[in-house]
Amino acid sequence: MPDQTPPVIPGPRDLTLRPEHAGKRPSVTVLAGPTAVGKGTVSQYIRQHYPQVCLSVSATTRSPRPDEINGVHYWFVSDEEFNELIAEGKMLEWAEVHGMNKYGTRRDTVERAIAKGRHVLLEIDLQGARQVRQSMPEALFVFLAPPSWEELVRRLVGRGTESEAEQQRRLETAKLELAAEPEFDAVIVNDTVGQAAARLVDIMQLPAQQR
């Protein structure tokens, strides 16, 4: 059995806040990064090991995978329902990811959590992160990076969920996505999932009662 105890990383780490943070601890953290870097795995780990983190549940038009639960991993909605949410201005951000399905974050659920004093984590793609940067510049933007390009290729090919043509397409996208790293406030290298998650929670600097 692998060790299930989250590693302890000394913290809180130094983080240079931007003027938009106005010297305050941000209440929204955005985790983005290139395709196949393991954002989903890190957020899954956080869901299991750090219940004090309020992980935003996105809406998506893609079908649930066998182990996914509606309302826990995603809100699975139809294309019509998703378009309605957009038309009604209910999305804080949304994007069509890999030209296939739509994914988005509802503004009201994030705002309700903030009002309750929670620190919300959004695990979203780069297009979504850029939209949040526009509408919520005071959020904290964290880039999840692969240990190396070779490792990113290995992870994408190794998971075997995409055809070869699709893998090539995603690797081209990943190159563009990697170039976005300087737009972020902090970079976490996803070497092992437990360490990456611990670093992220450390960077979020949760209020003492939520640690």
Ligand code: 5GP
């Ligand atoms: P998956 O289908 O593997 O769960 O997720 C595919 C991609 O969609 C991942 O890159 C993930 O970060 C992104 N994603 C998940 N939820 C959202 C969301 O609410 N907004 C945006 N923009 N991207 C999302």
